[in-house]
Amino acid sequence: MAADREGADQSVDAREPVFRRTYDWSDTAASMATITALGTLEEVDPVELSDVLGTTLYDYVDPEALDTLVAAEELVNLSFLVDDYRVQIDGEELTITRQ
Numbered sequence: 001m002a003a004d005r006e007g008a009d010q011s012v013d014a015r016e017p018v019f020r021r022t023y024d025w026s027d028t029a030a031s032m033a034t035i036t037a038l039g040t041l042e043e044v045d046p047v048e049l050s051d052v053l054g055t056t057l058y059d060y061v062d063p064e065a066l067d068t069l070v071a072a073e074e075l076v077n078l079s080f081l082v083d084d085y086r087v088q089i090d091g092e093e094l095t096i097t098r099q
Contacts, residue, residue, distance in 0.1 A: 018085075019096040030070035031063035033094050034087055041085070041096065053083045 019037045023030075032046075035057055039046035042053070050056045057063055060082045070076050070089055079088040081099065088095045 015097060017095045017097050019094070021094055022092045023094060025070050025092065029063075029067045030089060030094070031057060031066050034066075034082070037087075037094060037096055038082060038085060055083060057082060 019041055021033075021037065023033050035046045035049060038053075039049045042049060044052050061080050069078070075091060077088075077090045079086055081087070084099050086097045086099055088097075
């Protein structure tokens with residue numbers, strides 16, 4: 001499955017965002033926004049994401065800690081890797097790039 005994902009996006013510059021959206025973190029949990037965005041990129045329902053990636057968000061970051069940190073901090077800026085993606089949260093913006 002990983003080879004399929006690599007072949008499909010070879011024309012996309014790895015540093016260019018493949019997903020970018022602004023959120024109100026008091027209304028949307030950062031973990032759910034991340035899972036939904038990754039599901040969109042993989043073209044699967046977020047519930048099926050772990051089957052496609054062969055891993056879960058929890059394998060990379062504690063979802064509860066992520067939600068708490070992002071909701072509590074007005075000027076949050078963090079990033080982490082999930083499979084072949086770099087997830088970045090900067091203020092109200094969630095950006096995902098391919099690695």
